[in-house]
Amino acid sequence: MQLEERLRADIVEIGRRVYERGFVASNDGNISVRLDDDRLLMTPTGVSKGFMTPDMLVTTDLAGRKLTGDRDASSEILMHLAVYELRPDIRAVVHAHPPTATGFAVAGIPLDRAVLAEVVTTLGSIPIADYGTPSTTELADAVRRFIRAHDGLLLANHGALTVARELFAAYYKMETVEHFARISLVARQLGGERVLSREEVNRLQHLRGRYGIAAPAPLCPPDHEAGDEVSCQTVDAPSSPDARLVAPAAQPRVGSLGLDDEVRLTYRELTALIADAVKQLR
Ligand SMILES: [Zn+2]
Secondary structure (H helix, E strand, C coil): CCHHHHHHHHHHHHHHHHHHCCCCCCCCCEEEEECCCCEEEECECCCCHHHCCHHHCEEEECCCCEEECCCCECCCHHHHHHHHHHCCCCCEEEEECCHHHHHHHHHCCCECCCCCHHHHHHCCCECEECCCCCCCHHHHHHHHHHHCCCCEEEECCCEEEEEECCHHHHHHHHHHHHHHHHHHHHHHHCCCCCCCCHHHHHHHHHHHHHHCCCCCCCCCCCCCCCCCCCCCCCCCCCCCCCCEECCCCCECCCECCCHHHCCCEEHHHHHHHHHHHHHHHC
16 A cells, blocks of 8 residues: 555544544544655545545645645644644644543643653643634644643643654544543542652653653653642743753743742753663663
């Protein structure tokens, strides 16, 4: 099977799963993948993602101009283009409205606590990108702020976004985000999460290399207790490789950090730490 043919089939299959699992309603959600250095393959606007056929998909260039397809590309294409522009390592993007994760996004509660081993190793914290009107540059700009440092985001009052090196990996991250949200909700109903120790978080972060996970997965300082008045949300995305990664202290929705909780590490230092961990495991 030709690469494009296979990627079209994969997008149709992921659309079916996203719909089946209730991660979207009606015509919501969108999925895209890099076909090569200059072209994207993307879901069309105005169709249910659960019932697509391969011929419905649209190809565009990296500026979002349509190249082929009878339909128009997703109205959320700007958000996808922002990801591909800022993350050359990323080849696939999935956007959906999974109800529990979206509930956290509506409540203004980021999924930023180190409570589940698989989330610590794969995604780190899942911050909330500020609200932006869907299909506008506002939303794309909100995504830009975090996407350099995160593979999973909540979108305030909207949904969730996950990215990866290939389509199914991006989809599985969406499953993980929603699963994590459901577990967090239950834990909060039962009295609150008990976070993993700093030592365990360090151990898990070092294990990332063994799973071939290269993307950064920043975390809140693990000493944060669940239920703290102060929440860090996450370390912020750097504007350049040497930019300081700091927790965004001016997040009015989630409070601000105390000086003792600040995480200061350059992006380059963080990626070097992870690279070292991978080397040690080989
Ligand atoms: Zn949406």
